[in-house]
Amino acid sequence: xxxxxxxxxxxxxxxxxxxxxxxxxxxxxxxxxxxxxxxxxxxxxxxxxxxxxxxxxxxxxxxxxxxxxxxxxxxxxxxxxxxxxxxxxxxxxxxxxxxxxxxxxxxxxxxxxxxxxxxxxxxxxxxxxxxxxxxxxxxxxxxxxxxxxxxxxxxxxxxxxxxxxxxxxxxxxxxxxxxxxxxxxxxxxxxxxxxxxxxxxxxxxxxxxxxxxxxxxxxxxxxxxxxxxxxxxxxxxxxxxxxxxxxxxxxxxxxxxxxxxxxxxxxxxxxxxxxxxxxxxxxxxxxxxxxxxxxxxxxxxxxxxxxxxxxxxxxxxxxxxxxxxxxxxxxxxxxxx
Amino acid sequence: xxxxxxxxxxxxxxxxxxxxxxxxxxxxxxxxxxxxxxxxxxxxxxxxxxxxxxxxxxxxxxxxxxxxxxxxxxxxxxxxxxxxxxxxxxxxxxxxxxxxxxxxxxxxxxxxxxxxxxxxxxxxxxxxxxxxxxxxxxxxxxxxxxxxxxxxxxxxxxxxxxxxxxxxxxxxxxxxxxxxxxxxxxxxxxxxxxxxxxxxxxxxxxxxxxxxxxxxxxxxxxxxxxxxxxxxxxxxxxxxxxxxxxxxxxxxxxxxxxxxxxxxxxxxxxxxxxxxxxxxxxxxx
Numbered sequence: 001x002x003x004x005x006x007x008x009x010x011x012x013x014x015x016x017x018x019x020x021x022x023x024x025x026x027x028x029x030x031x032x033x034x035x036x037x038x039x040x041x042x043x044x045x046x047x048x049x050x051x052x053x054x055x056x057x058x059x060x061x062x063x064x065x066x067x068x069x070x071x072x073x074x075x076x077x078x079x080x081x082x083x084x085x086x087x088x089x090x091x092x093x094x095x096x097x098x099x100x101x102x103x104x105x106x107x108x109x110x111x112x113x114x115x116x117x118x119x120x121x122x123x124x125x126x127x128x129x130x131x132x133x134x135x136x137x138x139x140x141x142x143x144x145x146x147x148x149x150x151x152x153x154x155x156x157x158x159x160x161x162x163x164x165x166x167x168x169x170x171x172x173x174x175x176x177x178x179x180x181x182x183x184x185x186x187x188x189x190x191x192x193x194x195x196x197x198x199x200x201x202x203x204x205x206x207x208x209x210x211x212x213x214x215x216x217x218x219x220x221x222x223x224x225x226x227x228x229x230x231x232x233x234x235x236x237x238x239x240x241x242x243x244x245x246x247x248x249x250x251x252x253x254x255x256x257x258x259x260x261x262x263x264x265x266x267x268x269x270x271x272x273x274x275x276x277x278x279x280x281x282x283x284x285x286x287x288x289x290x291x292x293x294x295x296x297x298x299x300x301x302x303x304x305x306x307x308x309x310x311x312x313x314x315x316x317x318x319x320x321x322x323x324x325x326x327x328x329x330x331x332x333x334x335x336x337x
Numbered sequence: 338x339x340x341x342x343x344x345x346x347x348x349x350x351x352x353x354x355x356x357x358x359x360x361x362x363x364x365x366x367x368x369x370x371x372x373x374x375x376x377x378x379x380x381x382x383x384x385x386x387x388x389x390x391x392x393x394x395x396x397x398x399x400x401x402x403x404x405x406x407x408x409x410x411x412x413x414x415x416x417x418x419x420x421x422x423x424x425x426x427x428x429x430x431x432x433x434x435x436x437x438x439x440x441x442x443x444x445x446x447x448x449x450x451x452x453x454x455x456x457x458x459x460x461x462x463x464x465x466x467x468x469x470x471x472x473x474x475x476x477x478x479x480x481x482x483x484x485x486x487x488x489x490x491x492x493x494x495x496x497x498x499x500x501x502x503x504x505x506x507x508x509x510x511x512x513x514x515x516x517x518x519x520x521x522x523x524x525x526x527x528x529x530x531x532x533x534x535x536x537x538x539x540x541x542x543x544x545x546x547x548x549x550x551x552x553x554x555x556x557x558x559x560x561x562x563x564x565x566x567x568x569x570x571x572x573x574x575x576x577x578x579x580x581x582x583x584x585x586x587x588x589x590x591x592x593x594x595x596x597x598x599x600x601x602x603x604x605x606x607x608x609x610x611x612x613x614x615x616x617x618x619x620x621x622x
Contacts, residue, residue, distance in 0.1 A: 028369070029365055029513070029517070029518045030362070030365040030366060030368075030369045032513055033361060033362040033365055033513065034362065034366075036513070037360075037362050037398075037399070038429070041430060064369070067429045067430075068429070069428040069429050070429075084425060084428060087421060087425055088425050091401075091418060091421055091422050091425070094404055094415075094418060095370060095373065095381075095401075095402040095404060096373040096374070096375065097373060144529075145532065145536070146529050146532065147513055147514065147526055147527075147532075149526060178613055179609075179613060187525055188525065188526050189522065189523060189524055189525065190517050190518075190520075190522070190523040190526065191521060191522045191523070192518060192519075192520065192521050192522075193368065193369065193372045193521070194521055195368045195371065195372055195470060196365060196368045196369070196518070197519055197520060197521045198472070198477075199364060199368055199468075199470075199477055200515065200518050200519045201519055202476075202477040203361075203364070203477065203505060203507070204515050204519065210515075211508060212514075212532075212536070213536040213539055213540070216532060216533055216536040217536055217537070217540065225598060229598075232602075232605070236605075239612075243612075307609055307612075307613065310605060310609060311606060311609060313602070314602035314603070314605050314606045314609075315602075317598055317599070317601075317602040318599060318602050318603070319529055319530075321595040321596075321598045321599045321602075322530070322599070323529060323530070323533055324591070324595050325592065325595050325596075326533060326537075328588055328591055328592055328595070330537060330540075331588070332588055334576070335576070335579075335584055
């Protein structure tokens with residue numbers, strides 16, 4: 001009996017292995033609104049919370065979520081946090097909310113979310129749930145009337161490298177992995193229950209213009225741009241630091257190789273003379289010598305993440321300036337009227 | 338002497354001009370709970386969290402459902418659940434306290450008075466929000482009440498639920514987009530350019546409306562309305578009057594600024610790609 005059970009579990013595990021890859025995140029409106037509320041209430045402090053939902057084939061449904069209290073660096077409080085999480089899950093199950101963790105959400109400031117912590121959290125979650133996702137919401141961009149909601153996951157090939165701690169030049173070349181391949185963005189679909197759809201249709205105000213339209217059409221975007229540029233410059237500094245590290249490493253490496261060559265030549269010459277004298281040759285390697293100790297290669301992870309952030313800022317700057325150009329031309333057309 | 342003979346029906350509550358603000362999130366939450374209600378349950382109830390503003394307005398900010406059982410005039414509320422959830426919510430946002438409770442269904446019934454009494458012990462003068470998820474009258478009825486105790490001397494006679502004005506705040510929902518929230522399924526969240534385009538189109542439609550109205554009035558098809566006229570004149574007046582050359586200069590300066598930023602970020606991006614190639618290709622053999 002136990003045997004068949006084990007077998008069936010195995011089978012289940014095997015069939016799960018073959019599950020289709022994650023294609024789409026389907027979010028319920030209520031989950032989106034909850035995330036927005038939590039992130040906005042605490043902005044500019046960055047907050048996180050847990051996503052609940054169901055994993056259905058290639059679709060991951062996010063039907064609800066709950067916020068985490070702001071974390072403090074204290075072990076006692078950390079244990080408290082775990083309790084809080086369990087309690088919340090238990091309570092939500094009692095009112096028939098989907099009781100299955102599918103990932104977490106977090107707020108961000110202008111998209112500066114690509115950090116080592118994010119990757120580590122991801123790896124932690126991934127250990128327990130096979131398919132998880134991180135929803136990133138940027139409250140600072142809602143001033144522009146934009147819903148900055150993103151669903152991310154780590155790419156499989158990157159995860160494998162990270163798990164084996166293999167983020168070195170050689171491995172990356174082997175896997176053909178570049179900074180663009182760390183995160184994968186997954187498209188978000190929105191779904192609502194029929195009841196909510198009906199309620200919203202009834203409640204929708206009849207004003208032709210909403211606050212969002214004002215926000216979107218506001219001409220000045222300089223403060224946003226300024227902050228974006230500031231972050232960009234900071235990241236550039238960080239990147240050049242990383243580059244220096246690599247240069248240092250390569251310089252050391254080439255120096256070491258030159259030393260090794262010199263040592264080898266000396267040893268060979270010595271062996272020649274010993275041979276001439278009829279003695280046994282000395283070995284051509286000496287592991288005790290410090291010049292044969294390999295220099296550790298610095299991890300590429302930091303520079304990859306920084307590159308990702310820079311690319312993100314560039315995209316945002318491009319986006320905002322593109323929109324501003326649109327607005328300026330609209331303004332021009334209005335003035336000419 | 339006279340006062341002792343008079344029996345006074347007292348309204349115990351003092352706040353008369355109470356009103357409530359309810360965000361879209363709470364309505365969404367209630368609907369979601371209603372959809373997920375247990376079998377045979379006729380309605381769902383839950384706690385409303387928020388704060389009372391200095392002017393007496395009750396600002397509802399969050400809510401959670403509380404399991405309950407109702408049968409033949411008896412109500413069993415899971416009080417322990419209610420307290421656990423309250424503590425959990427306050428860990429996240431200590432400023433949100435109990436302000437009342439909600440229930441689905443139309444209006445108030447007998448059980449409501451009992452539940453209201455419970456909440457009155459948790460907080461003074463709670464509000465009661467009802468959302469008619471059944472569309473009983475073919476309409477969506479959302480109402481807020483406060484309860485007044487009718488007492489005769491020390492003897493409580495009855496509780497009277499009095500409707501208070503309700504303000505549904507839709508800003509958050511607006512941020513997500515009504516079109517996104519109204520449909521049962523939306524394939525993707527519209528991106529920045531799409532929402533921008535939609536806003537511009539709305540603006541153009543509004544301008545067209547104004548043109549049409551002005552033309553109609555001028556040609557005598559429509560009755561002139563002084564208020565509308567004044568609003569239009571205000572709108573036109575709010576555009577700064579600038580000579581063409583000054584406006585062009587302003588416009589071109591801004592255009593150039595943005596183009597510069599555009600250029601800068603594009604060049605950064607191409608540098609990144611180049612740097613990445615050099616970095617991973619670099620190896621010493």
